[in-house]
Amino acid sequence: MKDKLFRDILPWVSKPIRYTGGEVNIIRKDWQESKAKMAFAFPDVYEIGMSHIGGKILYGLVNEKSQHLLERTYAPWPDMEERMREEKIPLYTLESFTPLKDFDVVGFSLQYELTITNVLNMLDLAGIPVLAEQRSDQDPLITAGGPVAFNPEPFADFFDVFLIGDGEELLLEFLDMVDQTRNLERRQRLQKMAEIPGIYVPSLYEVEYHEDGTIKSRVPLYGGVPERVRKRVIPDLDYAYFPDKPIIPYMNIVHDRAVLEVMRGCQRGCRFCHAGVVYRPVRERSLEVLKKQAELQLKNTGYEEISLASLSTLDYTGVDRLVRHLVCSYGERGIGVSLPSLRVDAFSIDLANEVQKVRKTTLTLAPEAGSQRLRDVINKNVSEEQVIEAVEAAFQSGWNAVKLYFMIGLPTETEADLEGILDLVNKVRETGQKYSRRSVEVRASIAAFVPKAHTPFQWVVQNTAGELEDKRRYMMRQKRKGIKLSFHESYTSLVEGALARGDRRLGRVIFHAWQNGCKFDSWSEYFQLDQWVQAFQACQIDMDFYTQRMRSMDEIFPWDFIDTGVSRKFLQSEYNKALQGELTPDCRIADCTGCGICSGLGVELSLKEAGDYAFKSPV
Amino acid sequence: MRLRVQYSLGPDLRFLSHLDLMHMVERALRRADIPFLLSQGYNPHIHLSLGTVLPVGLWGQQEYFDLELEEMYPQLFKQRMNEVLPPAMRIQHCRLIPLEAPSLMKLINTATYVFCITDVSKEQLNTLVRNWYESSALPVPSRGKKKDRVKDLRKGIYRININHGEDAFQLEFLVSAGEPLNIRYDELLDLISASVSPRLIVDYFRKGNYIKKKDRLYSPLEKVM
Ligand code: SF4
Numbered sequence: 001m002k003d004k005l006f007r008d009i010l011p012w013v014s015k016p017i018r019y020t021g022g023e024v025n026i027i028r029k030d031w032q033e034s035k036a037k038m039a040f041a042f043p044d045v046y047e048i049g050m051s052h053i054g055g056k057i058l059y060g061l062v063n064e065k066s067q068h069l070l071e072r073t074y075a076p077w078p079d080m081e082e083r084m085r086e087e088k089i090p091l092y093t094l095e096s097f098t099p100l101k102d103f104d105v106v107g108f109s110l111q112y113e114l115t116i117t118n119v120l121n122m123l124d125l126a127g128i129p130v131l132a133e134q135r136s137d138q139d140p141l142i143t144a145g146g147p148v149a150f151n152p153e154p155f156a157d158f159f160d161v162f163l164i165g166d167g168e169e170l171l172l173e174f175l176d177m178v179d180q181t182r183n184l185e186r187r188q189r190l191q192k193m194a195e196i197p198g199i200y201v202p203s204l205y206e207v208e209y210h211e212d213g214t215i216k217s218r219v220p221l222y223g224g225v226p227e228r229v230r231k232r233v234i235p236d237l238d239y240a241y242f243p244d245k246p247i248i249p250y251m252n253i254v255h256d257r258a259v260l261e262v263m264r265g266c267q268r269g270c271r272f273c274h275a276g277v278v279y280r281p282v283r284e285r286s287l288e289v290l291k292k293q294a295e296l297q298l299k300n301t302g303y304e305e306i307s308l309a310s311l312s313t314l315d316y317t318g319v320d321r322l323v324r325h326l327v328c329s330y331g332e333r334g335i336g337v338s339l340p341s342l343r344v345d346a347f348s349i350d351l352a353n354e355v356q357k358v359r360k361t362t363l364t365l366a367p368e369a370g371s372q373r374l375r376d377v378i379n380k381n382v383s384e385e386q387v388i389e390a391v392e393a394a395f396q397s398g399w400n401a402v403k404l405y406f407m408i409g410l411p412t413e414t415e416a417d418l419e420g421i422l423d424l425v426n427k428v429r430e431t432g433q434k435y436s437r438r439s440v441e442v443r444a445s446i447a448a449f450v451p452k453a454h455t456p457f458q459w460v461v462q463n464t465a466g467e468l469e470d471k472r473r474y475m476m477r478q479k480r481k482g483i484k485l486s487f488h489e490s491y492t493s494l495v496e497g498a499l500a501r502g503d504r505r506l507g508r509v510i511f512h513a514w515q516n517g518c519k520f521d522s523w524s525e526y527f528q529l530d531q532w533v534q535a536f537q538a539c540q541i542d543m544d545f546y547t548q549r550m551r552s553m554d555e556i557f558p559w560d561f562i563d564t565g566v567s568r569k570f571l572q573s574e575y576n577k578a579l580q581g582e583l584t585p586d587c588r589i590a591d592c593t594g595c596g597i598c599s600g601l602g603v604e605l606s607l608k609e610a611g612d613y614a615f616k617s618p619v
Numbered sequence: 620m621r622l623r624v625q626y627s628l629g630p631d632l633r634f635l636s637h638l639d640l641m642h643m644v645e646r647a648l649r650r651a652d653i654p655f656l657l658s659q660g661y662n663p664h665i666h667l668s669l670g671t672v673l674p675v676g677l678w679g680q681q682e683y684f685d686l687e688l689e690e691m692y693p694q695l696f697k698q699r700m701n702e703v704l705p706p707a708m709r710i711q712h713c714r715l716i717p718l719e720a721p722s723l724m725k726l727i728n729t730a731t732y733v734f735c736i737t738d739v740s741k742e743q744l745n746t747l748v749r750n751w752y753e754s755s756a757l758p759v760p761s762r763g764k765k766k767d768r769v770k771d772l773r774k775g776i777y778r779i780n781i782n783h784g785e786d787a788f789q790l791e792f793l794v795s796a797g798e799p800l801n802i803r804y805d806e807l808l809d810l811i812s813a814s815v816s817p818r819l820i821v822d823y824f825r826k827g828n829y830i831k832k833k834d835r836l837y838s839p840l841e842k843v844m
Contacts, residue, residue: 252642334657
């Protein structure tokens with residue numbers, strides 16, 4: 001297969017290096033000697049999939065720490081797909097060029113909803129039945145994990161098993177079970193797996209609906225199948241596996257650098273934020289562990305840059321000491337440090353100055369909403385003064401471009417809030433003009449808010465594409481010098497919204513859309529709204545039911561049985577507080593805010609470097 | 620000091636772009652803990668310069684790069700690098716060259732490209748080669764920067780050999796490279812494909828890069844000034 005690929009296929013496709021494998025630090029385990037064989041499938045192109053930390057962790061974990069084997073595969077770009085179909089080359093893994101069909105498990109990483117059509121396409125390219133119910137004992141088990149799996153229901157038709165929560169422990173337990181049950185028939189196997197905490201097997205449940213389309217009940221079909229599935233949580237990151245020898249891709253990928261996961265989770269509690277809930281509670285790595293990891297990773301990769309990744313890196317209690325350590329130890333060798341996201345305060349700017357001693361690129365801040373009122377509604381604890389202060393500090397120390405992130409379509413939003421965005425952007429530019437000799441550019445990236453499951457806004461109505469379009473036009477009505485507004489596609493956000501809060505009945509719609517040629521839906525050049533609309537119509541399902549309906553407080557949601565550890569009561573009180581514009585403080589600083597996670601999951605906040613570090617709260 | 624390095628880049632790495640190759644070598648230098656020199660200023664970079672670009676799709680038997688570094692035995696450099704490089708890339712030789720020696724890009728003016736062809740007879744190839752030699756012009760669409768032009772390959776082709784390979788014949792072209800006339804491998808491929816079905820051309824690679832002075836060929840390791 002490899003010869004044919006190299007000779008007849010790869011010379012004719014774009015970016016062939018995506019498909020050759022053979023990277024430095026690749027792990028090729030012996031097939032015969034290995035127990036369970038799993039293909040890790042990322043339903044997007046190589047350069048995106050390879051940038052994802054979770055994949056790096058699981059790859060090293062399974063291959064280095066267990067007797068199982070894990071190989072990688074990514075979604076081929078449409079030109080490659082076409083060639084593969086013509087030449088009858090099934091989807092294969094990059095380690096051994098083995099067809100996916102030969103594996104025991106194919107596990108997909110679901111990072112965003114719209115990649116689901118790529119999942120179907122990849123299964124089809126692999127010659128594996130797309131629908132779970134059509135698979136036989138000989139077919140691999142198809143699994144999924146990742147943040148999207150926290151509402152698995154719209155995707156229930158396509159997966160045999162979902163893995164909910166941190167994968168580090170769960171995946172190995174699952175693979176042990178895969179190996180132990182290989183002689184059982186599929187249904188029995190799945191039943192055994194459902195007993196492992198954190199595993200959800202959709203085919204073992206039945207859902208009934210009320211006449212109005214909402215859920216009446218969902219019941220396990222067999223004894224021993226749990227009613228609720230609780231997410232798995234790694235209590236202490238210091239003892240969790242992290243790869244010291246990640247694969248170094250040949251091609252330039254999106255995040256092409258060494259990476260440290262300084263912490264997992266975020267406790268700020270922004271009310272729109274899905275990640276903030278599903279990755280709770282905050283768990284930090286200690287400085288010593290991180291220093292060691294940095295050293296080994298840089299030694300084993302030769303990377304010229306190291307990045308501190310996490311949901312809100314600047315909240316890591318040891319961040320200033322870590323950054324100083326990295327700059328001191330590696331700066332002279334030409335190795336740079338990068339901070340992916342900056343908090344809106346002067347401390348962040350100081351630290352960013354530290355790492356960017358030479359190159360001042362664009363400063364990125366996320367106030368998310370334009371007015372103080374709306375920022376209180378979403379619990380984004382940032383004031384206009386803080387934004388201006390941060391920008392002042394930045395311009396004074398030589399930056400000259402700012403990018404601001406906002407959302408439109410947030411609950412309770414009015415015209416005044418849109419004006420607020422424009423005002424704030426203007427003020428930022430004026431501040432810049434004051435301190436910078438060159439002309440200053442301010443860009444605002446404006447995304448459409450999509451209500452997500454498990455968040456305080458899970459009940460609310462999403463803006464229609466028309467409403468979003470009106471808002472866009474309103475904000476663009478006059479040109480402003482030195483200011484650039486860019487808007488995300490409003491149509492993709494509708495489909496994303498339907499899937500994010502969808503139920504099992506959407507499986508048919510997804511299947512239909514894929515059959516109509518939908519793929520790479522998160523790429524605007526491939527997203528086909530008309531095909532999705534048509535798919536909804538053909539299945540006689542009303543998209544508005546999922547996006548345009550204010551849900552009642554006691555409605556049973558499709559995702560209710562997935563237990564994130566955060567209580568529904570807490571979400572509801574957060575929603576009520578949002579309507580009052582009341583803030584909920586960060587529980588690292590103030591008292592426990594009662595979200596329920598620590599007592600519920602038997603874990604606790606794990607702040608490693610808080611002792612001698614005065615937490616600088618923007619509140 | 621400045622080191623000139625000769626290496627091979629096997630078929631497994633044929634789809635690397637020039638930039639990919641650069642990154643790969645830079646990262647290998649770091650892993651091998653080579654005392655390379657960094658440029659001063661804004662965005663410090665390693666003083667590494669690769670010879671003529673090896674196009675995506677092509678592998679190479681004798682390629683070159685130059686590197687500036689602190690004192691180090693060339694043999695140790697070779698050994699440490701080969702420990703960390705992917706197996707498909709091997710460093711073959713290296714030698715010290717004067718700091719002021721001209722760059723590889725300036726020196727290299729000739730290259731050999733080899734095309735492996737199956738299911739043809741020696742006679743067929745002989746006839747082909749004879750025809751090419753006898754033509755006064757060999758026009759093909761230019762694949763270089765001036766895309767819409769027609770390029771005449773004839774005066775850039777110095778010699779064509781036919782060799783017996785393992786299970787294919789090898790057509791070996793010695794051609795002009797760099798300035799003023801750069802003959803590209805894909806232009807040669809077009810030339811051959813006009814008479815031989817592309818399916819029969821099962822492999823191609825660059826065999827070497829040379830410095831042609833009058834009628835003699837030198838390797839960039841031999842002739843550094
Ligand atoms: S800071 Fe807010 S938006 Fe960012 S991860 Fe934390 S909760 Fe989510």
